[in-house]
Amino acid sequence: xxxxxxxxxxxxxxxxxxxxxxxxxxxxxxxVAPLLGLLCWVFTIATMSVGELTPWGLLPVFPPVFWVALAxxxxxxxxxxxxxRVRHVALTAHVSLTILLLYATAPAIEPVPRGTSxxxxxxxxxxxxxxxxxxxxxxxxxxxxxxFSLSAFFxxxxxxxxxxxxxxxxxxxxxxxxxxxxxxxxxxxxRSARNAWLAVILFTVGNWIGQGYFSPQAFxxxxxxxxxxxxxxxxQGPANRFGGWVEGRLRRLARVKVPSLDEGPFPxxxxxxxxxxxxxxMDVVLAASHQLTPYVLxxxxxxxxxxxxxxxxxxxxxxGVLTIGYLIPNLDYIVKTFGLxxxxxxxxxxxxxxxxxxxxxxxxxxxxxxxxxxLSVFALxxxxxxxxxxxxxxxxxxxxxxLAFASPGLLGGQSYGGEARLRVMLYAxxxxxxxxGWAMSPTNQRRVGxxxxxxxxxxxxxxxxxxxxxxxxEDLTSLTPGEIGxxxxxxxxxxxLPNSVVVQMAPNAPDRYGPLYFKAGIGIxxxxxxxxxxxxxxxxxxRSDVDFVAEKIRNAGPNGYLLFSRGSANWARDxxxxxxxxxxxxxxxxxxxxxxxxxxxxxxxxxYELVK
Numbered sequence: 226x227x228x229x230x231x232x233x234x235x236x237x238x239x240x241x242x243x244x245x246x247x248x249x250x251x252x253x254x255x256x257v258a259p260l261l262g263l264l265c266w267v268f269t270i271a272t273m274s275v276g277e278l279t280p281w282g283l284l285p286v287f288p289p290v291f292w293v294a295l296a297x298x299x300x301x302x303x304x305x306x307x308x309x310r311v312r313h314v315a316l317t318a319h320v321s322l323t324i325l326l327l328y329a330t331a332p333a334i335e336p337v338p339r340g341t342s343x344x345x346x347x348x349x350x351x352x353x354x355x356x357x358x359x360x361x362x363x364x365x366x367x368x369x370x371x372x373f374s375l376s377a378f379f380x381x382x383x384x385x386x387x388x389x390x391x392x393x394x395x396x397x398x399x400x401x402x403x404x405x406x407x408x409x410x411x412x413x414x415x416r417s418a419r420n421a422w423l424a425v426i427l428f429t430v431g432n433w434i435g436q437g438y439f440s441p442q443a444f445x446x447x448x449x450x451x452x453x454x455x456x457x458x459x460x461q462g463p464a465n466r467f468g469g470w471v472e473g474r475l476r477r478l479a480r481v482k483v484p485s486l487d488e489g490p491f492p493x494x495x496x497x498x499x500x501x502x503x504x505x506x507m508d509v510v511l512a513a514s515h516q517l518t519p520y521v522l523x524x525x526x527x528x529x530x531x532x533x534x535x536x537x538x539x540x541x542x543x544x545g546v547l548t549i550g551y552l553i554p555n556l557d558y559i560v561k562t563f564g565l566x567x568x569x570x571x572x573x574x575x576x577x578x579x580x581x582x583x584x585x586x587x588x589x590x591x592x593x594x595x596x597x598x599x600l601s602v603f604a605l606x607x608x609x610x611x612x613x614x615x616x617x618x619x620x621x622x623x624x625x626x627x628l629a630f631a632s633p634g635l636l637g638g639q640s641y642g643g644e645a646r647l648r649v650m651l652y653a654x655x656x657x658x659x660x661x662g663w664a665m666s667p668t669n670q671r672r673v674g675x676x677x678x679x680x681x682x683x684x685x686x687x688x689x690x691x692x693x694x695x696x697x698x699e700d701l702t703s704l705t706p707g708e709i710g711x712x713x714x715x716x717x718x719x720x721x722l723p724n725s726v727v728v729q730m731a732p733n734a735p736d737r738y739g740p741l742y743f744k745a746g747i748g749i750x751x752x753x754x755x756x757x758x759x760x761x762x763x764x765x766x767x768r769s770d771v772d773f774v775a776e777k778i779r780n781a782g783p784n785g786y787l788l789f790s791r792g793s794a795n796w797a798r799d800x801x802x803x804x805x806x807x808x809x810x811x812x813x814x815x816x817x818x819x820x821x822x823x824x825x826x827x828x829x830x831x832x833y834e835l836v837k
Contacts, residue, residue: 258301259318265294266325270333275703280587280799282699283331284692295326295688299430303684306422307671316422320404323429327691328437329397331699337709338393339702341792343439344712344735346373347388348742353377354386355740361555363743365562368555371514372441389709392439399437399447403655404429406450411659413457414625417669420662423680427658431602431687433595433694434651435702445515449522450655452507453628456526456535459500464620465533472619475626479614486617501540508544512551516559519548521652524634528627582800591697598690599650602657605683606630609660612667622663629656700795701733707827708790712738714825714832715786726782728774730808733796734788734830763803766811771818778835785835787821 269291279285302319305312331339338344349366353359354377359367366373380388407428412421436442464472475481512519523545530541552559584592606629613622632652665679666672672680712735714720715727723744727736737743763770778785789812797803812831815821821833 255301255305255312255315256318258297259315259322262294262298262322262326265290266322266330269294270330273334275335275699278700278703278795280585280700281697282701283696287696291326291330295323295692296685298322298326299426299684299688300681302426303423303681304677306419306426306680307673307677309671311418311422313418313422320422320425320429321401323426324397324400324404327430327695328400329394331696331703332393332396335393335703336706337704338389338439339699339704340435340438341704341733341735343392344389344709344738345742346376346439346441347392348716348738348740349373350376350380350388351386351740352742354380360743361558365516365555365558366441368558369441369514369516371510372444375444376439388439395439395443396437399443400429400432402447403432403437403450406447406454407655407658410450410454410457410655411662413454414621414628414656414659415662415669416621417662419671420659420666420669423662424655424658426684427661427687428655430684430691431598431658432651432654433598433691434647435695435698436647436651441515442518445511445518446651448507448511448514449518449652452504452511452522453525455500455504456529456540457624460497460504460536460540461534461624462536463533464623468532468534468623471532472623475610475614475623476619479611479619479622481615481617481619483615483617485619497537501537501543504540505543505547508547512548517648518652519544519551521632523548524631525628528631529624532623532627534624534627582797582802584800585798587697588799591694594690594693595647598687598694599646601686602650602654603630605664606653606657606660609662609664609667613660613663616667618667625656625660629653629660701792701799703792704735705791705827705829707829708734708792709738710827711788711790711825711830711832712736715788716742716744718744720824721786722784724782725784725786726778727786727788728778729788729790729793730811731793731797731802733792734790736788763807763811766807766814768814768818770811771814771820774815775818775820775835784837786824787815787833787835789831789833791829 269288272288273286275283275286298319302316302323305316305319338347346366349370350373353370353373359370359374361368376388380386383391385391404425408421408425411424412418415421415424436446472485508519508522511522523541526535526541526544529535530538535541610622610626610629613625630653632649661683662669662680665676665683716737716739718741721727729736774787775785778787789808794808797808798805815833816823820836822836823831824834825832
């Protein structure tokens with residue numbers, strides 16, 4: 226008998242273990258960019274300081290390491306989405322760092338929360354904390370109190386009675402929540418984790434609109450994405466006759482030559498009623514929190530229901546009853562105060578200016594970039610829908626088209642103060658970003674070689690538009706403790722009598738702040754838009770100009786105040802409302818005139834009271 230002697234195994238080989246597959250080797254390299262980027266971000270916020278900003282905002286203030294961190298993180302993240310294996314943990318780290326760089330840098334380096342609207346919202350929360358209720362007679366915010374009531378509850382539970390202690394971090398918080406919901410929604414539509422991560426990256430660097438601050442808009446946006454996620458995951462159904470007709474038109478438009486691919490199965494009917502009930506409950510909260518978002522959601526749900534993709538179809542009807550039902554008791558107030566429809570011309574609504582004056586070159590450049598971004602988002606979304614349909618996935622392309630192109634319906638009745646195109650893009654952006662992945666790979670396959678250039682180019686174009694628009698306006702968004710102190714002074718009945726008139730020489734100052742903000746003066750902002758603009762230009766300020774303002778204030782109310790602030794001066798400079806030296810010279814004339822007396826003074830803000 227032959228004895229088989231086992232081969233001697235090397236101790237070194239036993240100690241090393243089996244060799245890893247080639248795709249697992251070098252996995253540590255994908256953590257270099259987020260770790261180095263985090264160090265660069267820490268260095269940035271430790272060394273930066275916000276002083277007097279030019280019309281370029283923060284763009285010339287950032288150190289080079291900030292741009293290196295942003296470019297390196299974005300490059301690594303996009304390349305990581307194209308690997309054979311999708312690494313969720315590493316991509317989460319990349320997206321988290323991108324949110325820190327883009328949304329958390331300004332709150333980390335500025336002394337107070339940015340944005341004048343934040344302080345009006347904080348005042349409403351403080352009012353609810355003090356009185357435990359709302360008063361619909363005060364303003365429109367008390368008629369839609371969902372967000373403010375929830376914030377007041379959070380303040381009490383967290384032991385933070387002053388919402389300004391956490392309001393500054395609302396932007397990175399909402400950016401992170403939105404990124405999570407966009408990932409889930411994109412994966413539900415595209416059925417691809419690779420495209421879902423690419424959609425999250427594009428959405429994060431493309432959401433430069435700035436509606437993620439401490440506001441009902443940001444809260445309503447989260448609720449809207451949550452509702453649509455439940456619909457996509459659990460409440461979808463096959464197309465009805467109208468939906469089939471739409472799919473047929475899309476097949477003809479896209480010149481589809483391949484058979485339709487099965488995209489079912491659809492969820493069972495069992496849990497649908499419970500999920501539909503949850504959707505309606507979320508819609509109630511949304512309808513009581515924001516004046517616009519529920520109607521965008523209603524457009525999207527209605528489109529899906531008419532085409533048969535929403536099951537049960539009556540869910541859209543229920544959402545409509547809740548949304549319109551909440552509006553009816555407030556309709557008279559809305560019509561009398563704001564008007565239900567501002568214009569019926571969609572082109573006029575999308576092109577209407579939201580500011581007066583003649584912007585400087587920097588502001589015109591930012592506006593051009595924003596317009597190109599608006600066009601590219603919808604163009605790339607349309608290309609993605611067409612390419613997905615040509616690949617045979619007509620149903621998913623149709624569903625995404627309904628979601629992405631429903632928001633332009635808002636342009637039929639409102640300009641929203643010149644922000645219509647921004648709102649339309651905001652609501653379409655998650656779905657447009659999901660469709661962009663199809664524009665580059667309609668079958669959800671990874672891109673290799675030169676094909677990686679397309680997602681990289683889109684990501685860097687979106688990032689460029691973000692930093693130009695978001696940080697380029699920081700000279701108009703950044704505030705100082707002195708300006709907030711002036712707002713608190715003017716909102717305190719101990720300092721300012723009710724129904725007083727508060728005049729700003731230009732917009733962009735927080736004029737209402739605190740729990741008693743509703744007792745503050747009535748602001749007449751931007752005298753430059755009145756006689757100080759055309760009929761009486763403020764070129765060489767004199768005593769007669771001071772007398773003109775004093776008489777204007779006296780005719781408007783029994784008591785009056787004149788507010789000068791850094792933010793208003795920056796606005797007047799960026800939109801050339803006055804000559805560069807005029808506001809400073811005019812304030813000197815006010816101080817010497819004897820018609821006003823100084824009642825509040827800081828380096829960045831001053832308040833003068835009209836002498837009786």
